[in-house]
Amino acid sequence: MSTIYEAVCDSEFVEELHQTDAKEFWFRAIAVLEQLCRSMPVEGLFFTHNPQILANSYSLHNLQIWFFTPSHTALLATKSLPIQNTQTIRLAKNDAIAHEWFCLLVSRSFSLLILSSEQSRSCIYSFHPEPLQKAIAVLRQKIHQPAQISLLSQQLEQFSVQMPEYRAIAKFGTLLLSQSFQQELPIPEIREVDLIGAITHEVKTPLTTIRTLVHSLLRRKDTTPAIATRLKQIAMECSDQIDRFNLIFEAAQLAASPVPLERIQFQDVLLQSIERWQEQSQRRQIEIHLDVPQELPAVISNSNLLQQVLNGLVDRLTRGLPTGSHILIQVSAAGEHLKLQFQSQSEDGMHSGESPLLRAVGQWLMLQPETGTLSLSLPITKTLFQAIGGKFTVRLHPTSAEYDGEILTIFLPIDRG
Incomplete structure (x- = not known):
């Protein structure tokens, strides 16, 4: 079976909901699971595509977490949680389960699978050992490191899937039902x-x-x-x-007033910023390499805000790289746009596996728990570049290239006037 859904969908012990929106039911079910984890002791294994699902639950620290992800970029918060009981399994980008939202909890109190699959556009859940063991079998096939294979076998011997207790099933159903009829409290809105x-x-x-x-x-x-x-x-x-x-x-402040755009000499902005970037990188023992033409065209943007955003990107990049890493900064023309590109590479060529976790704080911010550093989230950064006339993209470089980490690319419209 290539997906968890295919492995469990035919089981008589699985409840599948087509009547409601799959993602809506997913979030309701996860909220109920959090309440369950608070109301009864939970210690065991937790398999998921997103380790932040139970981030608000104290039970998270009592679970052995197995995090399955196809992503390799620190900006999207893909490294394992900053606790010792987390294992990260890298999936191939074309792996079918990379398109499934799943959480599988195996504990002495109860075990539960919640799954939302694009394949069926439905949401399913089950407490029964049969579908849960099938789901675990699919996930075990994705683990290839001998140490992790051995560790998971030991953990499954310690926390085996058991028949569910009536109390857990009844409480889950009651909480889920109460969510459906829960009225919103008249709490004043805080934007x-x-x-x-x-x-x-x-x-x-x-x-x-x-x-x-x-x-x-x-x-x-x-x-x-x-x-x-x-x-x-x-x-x-x-x-x-x-x-x-x-x-x-x-x-x-973007929503309050539009950003005024004007013709600016990008070369001046770059020269003012490079000295600061060099200072930041030297403090963290990171080398910056420049590939910039002697003459650069003028662009349409906002000089002050553009400089702030670029400084913020370099700050996030240098804080996310280990000591001894390299950043290549390239500037070139790309049709009607000027392209500014930042490529990162760690000393051992394994930047993607060493990147610190970034946790989402609302829709605006990302938090690096190890340092307490806040930065703008990826969607807000993209919006900010759009507001100053540009475009921002993030992708990974092919691992065969000299620079194999993140590639941050900014496109700014060239002023031909």
Whole structure:
């Protein structure tokens, strides 16, 4: 069987829903599963295409997580969770189960499979061991590393699929039914954009004060060279964080007013930015290589915002790469557009497997839990480039190439006037 759906759909112990929207039922079922995990002890195995499904549940840390993904880009948050009990299984891009939304929980309290498949445009679920074991068999075929094969066998011996308890099934059904009739509470709406604006102000104000105090200390004659070096590091970190939140705030203001576009000399923008990028990369021991023509055409964009967005991209890229990595920056003409491209490669050629996790925080932001760094989400970054007249794409370079990590490409319209 090539998909989980094909393996379990004919089982008499599977409930399949065609009457409701598949994705709508999926989200309801996942919400109910979260409530179940809070109401009873859950310890066992968790197989999924998305490890963030139960991110709001404390039970997540008691589960051995098996994460199946065809993706290799840090921007889309594809690395395993930053906890020791997670295994990541890389799928081929054309693997059929890459198009299935699934979560399979195997615990001593209860076991449950929830599946939404494009193949059937329906959503199914089951508590019974027979379809769950079939689903596990399909997933086991995707694991090829001997160490992971051995680990999964040990874990399945420790947490075997058992016949469901009546209490778990009854509670699942009750919670699912109550969701269908639940009325919305009259909670005042708080727009995410307003919240982001308020947080930006609260973060920037103390950082600006700290930076000002640091600069005053640097001007003192009794500041020793060692202390001055530390103070400069503090000032640079404050500036980076302030600029990061400035960009977030600019993105939040897009809906309020259109961005004015004008003819700008891209070469000037690039020259002003390169020195900053070199400083950022040197602090993280990352090399930047430039492939830029001596003369560049003018483009139509917004100079201030374009510089902020480019700085934000380089900041996210350098923070996501391990020490000793390389970034190639190329600029070239592409028809009616100027193409700016960032290609990344880690020292050992395995950047995709070393990338830090980025968690979604609402629709606007991504959080890197290991460092606490916030950055704009991919959809918002694309929207921001559209607002300043450009286009932004992210893809992976073929692994046979010298640069085998992410490729971030920006297209800006050339001014022919």
